Amino acid sequence: MPKSFNNNMLSLQHISKYYQNGPNKAYVINDLSLDIEEGEFVSIMGPSGSGKSTLLNIIGMLDAPTDGYHYFIDQPVHQLKEKQRSALYKQYIGFVFQAYHLIDELTVYENIETPLIYQDIKGSERKALVADMLDRFGIVGKKDLFPSQLSGGQQQLVGVARALISKPKLLLADEPTGNLNSKQGEEIMELFRKLNKEDGVTIVQVTHSEKNAQYGSRIINLLDGRIESSITL
Amino acid sequence: MLRNYIKTAWRNLWKGRVFNTMNVIGLSVAIACCIMLFLTVYFQFTFDRFHVNINKIHQLSFSSSRAEGTEISTAMCAPLAQALKDDYQDIRYITRMANGGATVKYGGKELEKNIHFVDTDFFKMFTFPVVNGNKNNPLADLNDLVLTEYAAKAIFGKENPIGKTIELKYADTPHNFVVSAVVKDFPENSSITFDMLLRFEVTPDYQEHMKHWDWHDHSTFIQLHDNVKPEVFGKQLQTFVNKNFKEVIDGMKKDGAKADANGNVYSLNLLPFANNHFATEINGLEGGQVSKTYVFSLMAIGIFILVIACINFVNLSVARAFTRAREVGVRKTLGAGKWQLLVQFWVETFMVCLFAMVAGIILANFIMPGFNATFRSNMEISMLFKVSHILVMIGVLLLITMIAGLYPALLMMRFKTVSVLKGSVGNAKPGKTRNVLLVTQFTLSTLLIVCTLISWQQISYLKSRPLGYNKDEVISIPIGNSLKGDQALELFRNKMNGQPGITAITGAYDNMGSGKDGSMRTSRIGFDYKGHTVRTTIQGVSYDFLKALDIKLVDGREFSRAMAGDSNAIVINEKMAAQLGKNIRVGDLVPLDENSPSRIIGIVKDYNYRSLRSEIEPLTLVMQGYEINYVFVRVKADNLIRAFNQVKDKWHETFPNVEFTGSWINENTERQYVAEQRLSTIFISGAIIAIIISCIGLLAMSFMIMVQRTKEIGIRKVLGANVGVLVMLLSRDFLKLVLLAAVIAFPLAWWLMSKWLESFVYRTPIYWWIFALAGFIALAIAFLTVSFQSVRAALANPVKSLRSE
Incomplete structure (x- = not known):
């Protein structure tokens, strides 16, 4: 497959991830190739163990593939050093987790602020950015609460706000509604659609729910580490 | 950024306050001890250093x-x-x-x-x-x-x-x-x-x-x-x-x-x-000499305690690191760099250490008076606030935080972000490092226990060993400078004459043991006897000396008022008799003074007139030429306090202007071993503190392990294990480590203590059961500590622990 440099956000080429299990290789991702363009909203689906989360982690640079080529905004990620990868990641990628993964010891405000601290953004600027975000998500009144004082939906809202604070081009979500009830889930999905449509954020989500997958522009079905089907809606 | 670190650090510390409190208590106690010990060491090593010319001055x-x-x-x-x-x-x-x-x-x-x-x-x-x-x-x-x-x-x-x-x-x-x-x-x-x-x-x-x-x-x-x-x-x-x-x-x-190495016999x-x-090996120097061993022991104990506390610190931090793995993972996904995370954890460690250090200094300030009283030191907390000392403290603080803070932080850095977020780090196997650290702690603790036991035994041996005379029920009164010895003795004798409860009164040139006046006299002479030089210690005595001290005669008799020639007669001990020759008999003449030879009227059994650190040497008791400096009064055993007060009152009656500084001779002989007693007090305090700090660590550690093994315990319980079996199972790993530590400590302790015992002429053997006892104490304490947690874990309802998985 030729490399394409047009408006591709990211490009995975012949990616494999396996574990050596005695003489056998246990494949989690098996020779998978995938291109995602800027502005897409991709939902990855598939049964348990099909490699959805691993794929998402590879895209998010939290995990490295065993083989293959990985380009992100025209940068060869597979060749980058840890530090460069981390810089790229910091600037362009936001992560939302099923279990929210807020830091328990920090307030809502501080949780949202943390990524900015790691980007060495000045205090006054941080204040403005976080205030904006709180305002936009309607959680100004909750800014001094700790995660344990919030409902699941609210926590995930904070999780999304935190992922968006550094204005990422790519938002990765691993079953973002998995721990929420259906009403809360819908709200989050509506938020994602809005982000995608209005702000042009590229989103890749892993989901079990057919309904949630419908919010996106493309559905990729995985089976045993390969792409079984890719449906553009 | 720093403010943010401190804020998160504080909240994290607050969240883990049970462990952190333990950590801080352990560390601050250790720091307080170290301050005391190291100040003492400093005090001893700077002895006489205020003399500008100290390095140029020599004593002949x-x-x-x-x-x-x-x-x-x-x-x-x-x-x-x-x-x-x-x-x-x-x-x-x-x-x-x-x-x-x-x-x-x-x-x-x-x-x-x-x-x-x-x-x-x-x-x-x-x-x-x-x-x-x-x-x-x-x-x-x-x-x-x-x-x-x-x-x-x-x-x-x-x-x-x-x-x-x-x-x-x-x-x-x-x-x-x-x-x-x-x-x-x-x-x-x-x-x-x-x-x-x-x-x-x-x-x-x-x-x-x-x-x-x-x-x-x-x-x-x-x-x-x-x-x-x-x-x-x-x-x-x-x-x-x-x-x-x-x-x-x-x-x-x-x-x-x-002749010595240079060919001289006298130089x-x-x-x-x-x-x-x-220079403890030389007698007759200015001031009280202190053995370097003693000072080094203090230093070693201080370092031991600090090491033990630091190990705790590392172990607890590592243990807590596992519970914080998820946070590290999240922070990584939020873009935290390695250094940022390291600094964050270091700030936390630094805060705990700083807090512990301040608490330690305050604590030291409170225990300083007690410490000074026990160890006869003269330290003040202000000694701590010298520029050099403060720099050392800051250095130690930084060093501790580097070791104790960075190691766990580095460990956390190594966690795989993805697996951490899945929550799979919690079940990591207990590390080798942790075991090594635990063994080190208990090796040091057991070592101190053995040292305590042996030094105790030696002291009680010194106190109970028969000295060859009866040291009980005899009061020794220093006469002081303002009175003439013989006259004072006679006056007091007359005053006490006919008093009930008084068995004998005598006087002597040198005290028995170390009295309240703190003086010690030794008089030795040498003379020629049948062609060779004889050297002897001299004790000037008065009538009834042997009676008052209950010294046994082998031959002859004591000085008697009835015998006119007795003022120039002598009584010798067996060692002296042996030195004079095989054929020496009561009645022989000995030329103590060339002009008027003295007649031997009695030979007494050897008795320890010096501390048990030295061997009995040839001794001659004489009646004249040596001033009487002490009055000895033997009383009847029925009411010692009343007898003592009676003697005191009579003394005041006789000499209204002279202070009464009398004391029992058995107190005096015990006073000879204050140095040993102090060392033993230091050993035992050190041992207790070391054990307590080690146990704090063990307690926290076992708590962590129990949390990690909750699921396993639940399953075992469902499969029918009873509480006793579970407690044993959970405690076993720890006990193995403690046992290993004891085995390492034994030869070390044996070597150290046999070196120490060598400084005594009379010493207790090192019994095997001391080691068994020390090992048992360490094991028992460790078992109690661990079972505190393991019993709780074993009693927990398995349904709960399994559901929570």
Whole structure:
């Protein structure tokens, strides 16, 4: 497959991830190739163990593939050093987790602020950015609460706000509604659609729910580490 | 950024407050102990360092290589100093120094003060700056007197003492002196201590002393010119010795003296004054000597405790690191760099350490008085706030936080972000490092337990070993400077005559054990007997000495008032008899004094008249020529407190102006072992603190492990394991480590303690059961600590723990 440099956000080429299990290789991702363009909203689906989360982690640079080529905004990620990868990641990628993964010891405000601290953004600027975000998500009144004082939906809202604070081009979500009830889930999905449509954020989500997958522009079905089907809606 | 770190650090610390409190308590106790111990060590190592010339000052000593071994004596004769200075240009300053006491009379006040008799060079050698009076030559005149600020205040109060005349009474005669200068009070860690300085020429019988080269009774210090090497100079002294001590050398050679490495049997040597405080092997030095072993033990215990506390710190931090793995993962996904995370964790560690250090200093401040009382130290917390000490503390703080903070942080860095977020780190296997650290902790603790037990045993052995006389129920009363010994004894005897409950009254030249006056006298003489030199310790006694102390006679009888010739008779011990020859019998004449030989009237069984550190040596009891300094009173055993008060009252009745400082002889003999007792107190305090801190660590550690193994415990319970089995299962791993630690500690402790015991002539054997007991104590304490947690874990409802998975 030729490399394409047009408006591709990211490009995975012949990616494999396996574990050596005695003489056998246990494949989690098996020779998978995938291109995602800027502005897409991709939902990855598939049964348990099909490699959805691993794929998402590879895209998010939290995990490295065993083989293959990985380009992100025209940068060869597979060749980058840890530090460069981390810089790229910091600037362009936001992560939302099923279990929210807020830091328990920090307030809502501080949780949202943390990524900015790691980007060495000045205090006054941080204040403005976080205030904006709180305002936009309607959680100004909750800014001094700790995660344990919030409902699941609210926590995930904070999780999304935190992922968006550094204005990422790519938002990765691993079953973002998995721990929420259906009403809360819908709200989050509506938020994602809005982000995608209005702000042009590229989103890749892993989901079990057919309904949630419908919010996106493309559905990729995985089976045993390969792409079984890719449906553009 | 930093503010953010501190804020998160504080919240994190608060969240883990149970562990952190344990951590802080352990660490601050350790720091408090270390402060005490290291300040003591510093105090000891800086002894006498305030003398500017300390490295140039040397004390003279004679070394005689006799057939039975080399003897070192610092006692010098009066004519030596001037003769030496005349013969050797290399000597810059020389001073004789004799110690004494006097009763000072001024303005109706009477005070007992300590005197040093010195030569004028004294002020040029030692750093005792004059603050008031004659600064150039404070002892220019023979009747000049120099006081310390302390003594000046005691005698004169607010008056200016310079030029005032005071009366000193020593050697039974009053003398008048004029205060010429006041010197600054010397620091606590000074070997040379005095209230007053007088010219050496005013010592009693000075003119007579100057005629004799064989009367050795004071110290002499010299300072060489800066370009002279002491080693080279020391060798040159032999000519002087050969010239002036020919008779001594000839006499020694006749008795089979062995020449030393330089071919000399009798030589004059230089002892560096800088080493004065630690020269425990030499008798007759200024000040109380402290063994370096003792100081190093303190240092070692301090380091042990600090190491144990740091290990706790590392272990607890590592354990907590696992619970915080998720946070690290999240932070990584939010873009945290390695260094940012390291700094964050370091800030947390630093805060805990800083807090512990401040708490430790406060704690040290509170326990300082108790510590000083127990270990006879004179420390103040202000000693801590010297620039050098503060720098050291900051250094230690940084070092601890580096080791204890960065190691767990690095460990956390290594977690795989993805697996951490899935929550799979919690079940990590207990690390090798952690086990090594735990073993180290318990090795040190067990070591201290063994040391405690053995030093206890040795002390109780010293206290209970029969001394060859009956030390119970005898009161010893120091007579003091203001009374004449024999007269005082007679007066008191008459007063006590017919008192009920009094069995015997006698007097002696030297005390038994160490009395409240703290004085110790030794008098030894040598004489020729049938062609060889006999050397003996002399004890001056009065009638009823053997009766009062219950010393057993082997042959002959005690001194008796009924026998006219007894005043010149002697009683000897078995060692002395053996030295005099096989055929010695009661009734033989011994030429203690060439002109009038003494008759042996009795031979007593050997008894320990010195501490059990030294062997019994030849002893001769005499009735005349030695002043009586102590009165011994044997009382009946029925009511000791009443008897003591009775004796005290009678003493006050007899001598209304003399203080009563009497004490029981069995107290006196115990007082000889205060150094050992102090060491043992330090061992036991060290051991207890080490054990407590180790257990805090163990407790926290076991708690962590139990949390990690909750699921396993649940499953085992469902499968039918009972609580006892589970507790054993959970405790077993820890106990194995403690046992291993004990096994490592035993040979180490055995080696250390057998070295220590070697310093005693009479010592307890090291029994195997001491080790068994120490091991058992360590195991029992560890088991109790661990089972505190394991019982709880084993009792927990399995349904709960399994559901929570």
